[in-house]
Each structure stands twice: as structure tokens, then as C-alpha cells.
Amino acid sequence: MRQAFPPDEFDAVILGCVNVIADEMNPARIASLRLGMGPAMTAFTVQINCGSGMQSIDIAFRAIETGKADLIFAGGTEALSHAPLVFRQQAVEWLGGFATAKTPWEKATAVAGFRPEMAKPVVGLERGLTDPISDLNMGQTAEVVGHLFGITREAADAYALESHQRLVRAQNNGFLAGEILPAISRHGLLYDHDDGVRQDTSMDKLAKLEPVFEKPYGNVTAGNSSQITDGACWVVLASEEAMNRHKLTPLARIVDSEWSALDPSIMGLAPTLCSTELMKRREFSREDIDLWELNEAFAAQVLACLAAWEDEQYCRGVLGLDSVFGRIERDRLNVDGGAISLGHPVGTSGNRLVLHLINAMRRLGLKRGIATECIGGGQGGAMLLEIA
Known part of the structure; x- marks a missing residue:
């Protein structure tokens, strides 16, 4: 770690991750040990689907806010x-039957029951991106909200094109240079930007x-x-005391956070629920928020949120606003x-949204912003930040 203090000075390590692999069941603990933070370092992994990276920040924020920790x-x-x-x-089921077969006849019967299609595996991600309650995958939920707010294919494509154009501009102008580190493959190849x-x-x-x-009509x-x-x-994340003790320069201050749920x-x-509730609690209007990072799960989903915020019936009936x-x-x-x-590594995105919002506000000379995202399973998270 490239900090001005020893890595074992942290009080805890919290890491969001969704698709934890079998070889590393608590990646937070493994990361802390590999980073030389010592065997006494408490480290745990959190999971709330797409909001996991933001959840790790929120848990740390609340722990510091209540005085239970200084540096996380x-x-x-x-x-x-x-x-x-x-x-x-x-x-x-076939493997279970074969494993419990005892006599030669039972084993032969089990073998005879094998079908070639059983050998074809399923990509775990396909199941993971399907909600078992609604029986819809995440793309289908985007179709639903897009339909509810009349988001056309052309509008979704135009938004996607703009996303690519904005990232190209950011990469070409070095806006991400201090945020995204180059990676070197095992074969010595250098990757200096996301491709x-x-x-x-x-x-x-x-x-x-x-x-x-x-x-064919989606x-x-x-x-x-x-x-x-x-x-x-x-x-x-550091308390004021920890910043003074370690001579740290703060990038931003977390003001508040909110989590919401829906069908x-x-x-x-x-995002419309959690962000609006967060602003209502802090008595902020739309004009008080200088910058937004709303995770681009799907163009239709982002555009549906924007349309919902302009829909009087939705704002009054769902968000509880007067207008x-x-x-x-x-x-x-x-x-x-x-x-x-840029991509959506689900356990990472919430963390990246917060970090990039901070960097973008500092670059543009802005003060206050909200990072927010929808979460598979019918939830959403939002975090309000101010430049220190």
C-alpha cells in the first residue's frame, strides 16, 4: 500500500463482492493479508448485488460516524x-443417484439414465442475473421500465453512443489517469486503459x-x-482524528446515504426512490445537486429514471413529492x-461510482453530488457527498 502510514493502522477492511469464487470465500480477508495488513486485521466481505461496493463504504462511514472506528x-x-x-x-440429480447406487445393477441402471444434454453446463452468471421472485433477468426488467416510460430504441442507442463518446473524451484528456491504474498481464502486456x-x-x-x-421486439x-x-x-475512509494523526488530505466528505427497495x-x-428520500431528509432540491453518477446498468433504465423524475403522477404517488x-x-x-x-463489475461499481463522482466534482470545481444505482432484486442505493 502506498499510504503514509503502516497498513496495519487500519481498524478494518470491508470489501464488496457478488460472485465470490470457491477458492477465496472471503476476499476481503485474503486481500488484507496479501496487502500486508497483518493477521490481526478484521476483514469481511459484503454482498447486496450491484450495490456491494457502495455498501462497503456505507458500513465504514457509519462505523466512523458512531465512533467505533477511525480508519477503514x-x-x-x-x-x-x-x-x-x-x-x-x-x-x-443424476450424479446424486449414481453416487448412492450400491449394487452393480443399481449402478448400471444409473448409467443408463445419463443423457448427453446433462453434460452441457450453465454459466453461473446467467442464473445470477435472473431474479428468482419475478423470474425476470436484469435485461428484462430494463425492458419493463423502458416500456412504462416510453423509452424508444433510438433513445436508448443515443444514450449508449453518448456514454462511449464521453468515455473516449475522458480517456483522451487524462481525466481517469489518477483513478484507473494500468494493469500488467502475466505475460508482461501493459493495459493502460479499459478497452x-x-x-x-x-x-x-x-x-x-x-x-x-x-x-424480436425488445x-x-x-x-x-x-x-x-x-x-x-x-x-x-478516515475520521477527523485519523486525518490529523496521519496527516491525510481529505478528498470529500460523506454527508449521508440511503437504501430503498421496490418490486x-x-x-x-x-435510484429515484433512494436519491429522492436522501434529498428530502437533507432538505435539498434538485438544484442543490451539482453532479450525478447514476450507474448505467442499461440505457433504458437510466432514461426511465430521468423520465420518472419528470412524471407528475410518479413523483406525487410514488416519491411523495408535492410536484x-x-x-x-x-x-x-x-x-x-x-x-x-466502461463496464459493470457488479461488486465494484458502487465503489467506483463514489470515487469517480469525487474526482469529477474536484476537476469541475463543483461542491455536492449524488452517486446512485439500481440493485438486482429490487433495491437501490444512494450516497451524498460534498467536496472537502
Whole structure:
């Protein structure tokens, strides 16, 4: 670690992760040991689907706020490329029957019951991205909220194109240089930027992509959805006493946070609930928020949230407002692109959103911002930050 204090000075390590692999069941503990933080360091992993990286920050924030800790290392990590392959239920049942067969006749009968399709595995991520209550995958929920608020295919593609263009601009101007570190592969290859961005994409190219989740008439495609990728992010949270003791310079202050829940089939609208409730509690209006980071799970989902905030019936009936929340201008939202162009490593994204919001506000000379995201299973998280 490249801090001005020993790594064992932390009070705890908290790491968000969704698809924990079998070889490393508590990645927070493993990370803390590999970072030389000592065997006495308490470390635990948290999981709330897409909000896991933000949850790690929130738990740390509340612990410091109540005086239970002074210095916490909070992060998020995900390696979706390592999502396991799993057996089909039919294959599991067959293996169970074969394993318990005792006599030669029972074993022969079990072998005879094997079918070739049992050998075909299922990508665990496919199951993980399907809600067992609504029986909809995340892309289908985006289709639902897009339909509810009349989000067209053209509008979703246009938003996706803008996400790529904004990320290209951010990369070319070095806006992410202090935030995203270069990676070196085992074979010595240097990767100095994320390569999910499509510099040459266009509305024509996006329009040629077929719907993925609701064929043939859906609007959600691979081009206007977040990318499946790997990633990790860490932040240091410190009390005022810890900052003085270790001579740390704060980047921002966490003001408050909020978590909300709703029907899983419309999980994409959750940012409107948690963000609005957070602002109501702090008596802030839309104009008081200088910058927004709203995770780009799907273009249709982001646009549905923006439309919901301008819908009087939704704002009065669902959000409990006296009038419409109003329009969030696009120059205040995801100014450097987002998960559509950068990727959405689910356990990491909430952490990255908070960190990037801080860096973007500092770069643009802004004071106050909200990082928010929808969460698979019908939840949402929001965090309000101010530049120190």
C-alpha cells in the first residue's frame, strides 16, 4: 500500500463482492493479508448485488460516524470472467443417484439414465442475473421500465453512443489517469486503459444489433447495456482524528446515504426512490445537486429514471413529492460515461461510482453530488457527498 502510514493502522477492511469464487470465500480477508495488513486485521466481505461496493463504504462511514472506528479500507471487487460453470439440475440429480447406487445393477441402471444434454453446463452468471421472485433477468426488467416510460430504441442507442463518446473524451484528456491504474498481464502486456469503449461506434452500428432479452421486439441490446467485465476499487475512509494523526488530505466528505427497495420487476427505478428520500431528509432540491453518477446498468433504465423524475403522477404517488422532481440536465449526469462504455463489475461499481463522482466534482470545481444505482432484486442505493 502506498499510504503514509503502516497498513496495519487500519481498524478494518470491508470489501464488496457478488460472485465470490470457491477458492477465496472471503476476499476481503485474503486481500488484507496479501496487502500486508497483518493477521490481526478484521476483514469481511459484503454482498447486496450491484450495490456491494457502495455498501462497503456505507458500513465504514457509519462505523466512523458512531465512533467505533477511525480508519477503514473499503472497496469492491469482481471477476465476472471467472463466473463458474454449473451443472443443470437434471445432471445434479443424476450424479446424486449414481453416487448412492450400491449394487452393480443399481449402478448400471444409473448409467443408463445419463443423457448427453446433462453434460452441457450453465454459466453461473446467467442464473445470477435472473431474479428468482419475478423470474425476470436484469435485461428484462430494463425492458419493463423502458416500456412504462416510453423509452424508444433510438433513445436508448443515443444514450449508449453518448456514454462511449464521453468515455473516449475522458480517456483522451487524462481525466481517469489518477483513478484507473494500468494493469500488467502475466505475460508482461501493459493495459493502460479499459478497452470496452467503442471509439468507432455509431447510431447506425448500434441500430444493427438485435434485442438480447425480448426477441424480436425488445429495445435492450448488447450495445445499450452495461458490459460484463472485471474490476476492483478501493477507498480510504478516515475520521477527523485519523486525518490529523496521519496527516491525510481529505478528498470529500460523506454527508449521508440511503437504501430503498421496490418490486424486483422494476428494480431499475430504485435510484429515484433512494436519491429522492436522501434529498428530502437533507432538505435539498434538485438544484442543490451539482453532479450525478447514476450507474448505467442499461440505457433504458437510466432514461426511465430521468423520465420518472419528470412524471407528475410518479413523483406525487410514488416519491411523495408535492410536484415533479424535474429534469436532471445531461451535463450534470455521468459526465465521463459509465458502465455502458466502461463496464459493470457488479461488486465494484458502487465503489467506483463514489470515487469517480469525487474526482469529477474536484476537476469541475463543483461542491455536492449524488452517486446512485439500481440493485438486482429490487433495491437501490444512494450516497451524498460534498467536496472537502
